[in-house]
Amino acid sequence: MRHEDGSKIASPEQMQEWMKQTMDWIGGIAAQNKFVGGTGLLFADAKVVHHNKMVTDGPFGEIKETIGGFITVRAESAEEAAEFAKGCPVLQGEGNTMEVRRTHKNEGGH
Amino acid sequence: MKQQELIPHLFRTEYRKIVSVLCKRFGFDQIEIAEDIAADTFLAASQTWPYKGIPQNPVAWLYFVAKNKAKNHLQRNLVFESKVSEELKRSTDEAYETGIDLSPQNINDSQLQMMFAICQPSIPPEAQIGLSLRILCGFGIEEIADAFLSNKETINKRLFRAKEKLRQENVKIEFPGPAEIDERLGSVLTTLYLLFNEGYYSSSQDTTIRRDLCDEAMRLCTMLVENKLTGKPEVNALLALMYFQASRFNARIDQNGELVLYDDQDTNLWDAELISKGAYFLNCATTGNTLSKYHIQAAIAYWGTQKADTPEKWKNVLQLYNQLLQIEYSPIAALNRTYALSKTAGKEAAIIEAEKLKLSNNHFYYTLLGELYTDIDNGIARQHFQNALTLARTQTDKQIIQRKIDCLA
Secondary structure (H helix, E strand, O other): OEEOOOOOOOOHHHHHHHHHHHHHHHHHHHOOOOEEEEEEOOOOOOEEEOOOOOEEEOOOOOOOOEEOEEEEEEOOOHHHHHHHHHOOHHHHOOOOEOOOOOOOOOOOEO | OOHHHHHHHHHHHHHHHHHHHHHHHHOHHHHHHHHHHHHHHHHHHHHHHHHHOOOOOHHHHHHHHHHHHHHHHHHHHHHHOOOOOHHHHHOOOHHHHOOOOOOHHHHHHHHHHHHHHHOOOOOOHHHHHHHHHHHHOOOOHHHHHHHOOOOHHHHHHHHHHHHHHHHHOOOOOOOOOOOOHHHHHHHHHHHHHHHHHHHHHOOOOOHHHHHHHHHHHHHHHHHHHHOOOOOOHHHHHHHHHHHHHHOOOOOOEOOOOOEOOHHHOOHHHOOHHHHHHHHHHHHHOOOOOOOOHHHHHHHHHHHHOOOOOOHHHHHHHHHHHHHHHHHOOOHHHHHHHHHHHHHHHOHHHHHHHHHOOOOOOOHHHHHHHHHHHOOOOHHHHHHHHHHHHHHOOOHHHHHHHHHHHHHHO
């Protein structure tokens, strides 16, 4: 899950709604026995360690794009995984994207 | 209590205690001897009491007789192996008595340890349940056969093989060490959960046996809850789940022994006392940081005890199923989740999700699709119900599906 601008602040009501939508989305995948695991990432208290080992607060420098979390699914193909990704509520935010990647250790996992 | 009721009653409550204590003393490999001595004790009671009258303290009488029989057995063995231990032979009666400890504490511990001994992942779940019923619940072979819709020979063979396996593995009757306890407790809880479900959902028409299975599962779970070593949050959660489910026991089966579906149940028959006990144990389960599948199922079962069909209820149930499926997938949880979704997001949305489940050999799947299509497209609904009817195995399930088809017309 990639957010175009992670520094945007959402209202608690909005967050709760997203939370519910995310749970429904994951629940739908889990109901097909295709959910493996997932982690949401908090935007607060983030650090960036730069090339010269300088540490700055927050992931947001010049580019505000950041990773909001990831989930692992058991999909037959990248296409099927992309179908799952389409349901992610993160995509409701303009500019946000979902990236589908195959994991290394489990052949067939996306 | 009259004599003809007293002995079966005592058999149910005391047989397991005697077997557990003796077996712990003799070792698991001698379990048949422990069972024989316990059975002989009850035989002696049934032969003596009718003539001499019921003793003042029947339980103490049983323990005394069992202890003597055990002592005789040990003595016989000792004479046989006299060369090995000359010294012991000369010692007094007390030597035989040590170790046969029928104090409440040892009775309790022995039963719990026996639970851990039986619930080994190396033997199949149905054998674990069978052995639990025989040894920990004092069920007769015939009763076990009835509960499993099987026959005596099959059950005897199953139990024999399971005991052989446990002997080979050199199973000890003891508490697992602190490092292992959580994992081993998992197997015990699974067996109790299945034992309860066997009673709650089984197709056996015998309501008394079904109720007994549920009661026994709850009794064993209560023992675990009350013990310091095993009274963990997930054990409390499982007991809460059982209480919530058991509260509807009388409402879900009618006078003819037929299943009454949730929506058609007379809520006056729901047992408020059991519901409040469930709430109590669910509350006890919230200490600590564990959120087990039993916590979530207990929370779902809690909403099941709420009569009002509110959006609030279904929103919560949907979220709980979302969580449950992430911990452990099961087809029935997937189907129930989709039903909850239809209650919050509407039938059309639920149909889209349901058709992704692809549980095409499951009659509940087609029953759910039939339900969802009812009033949207009754033709398609009928097809799904017909599929469900073809796949359903038990008479009860077939009747329920047939009633739904009749309602479409």
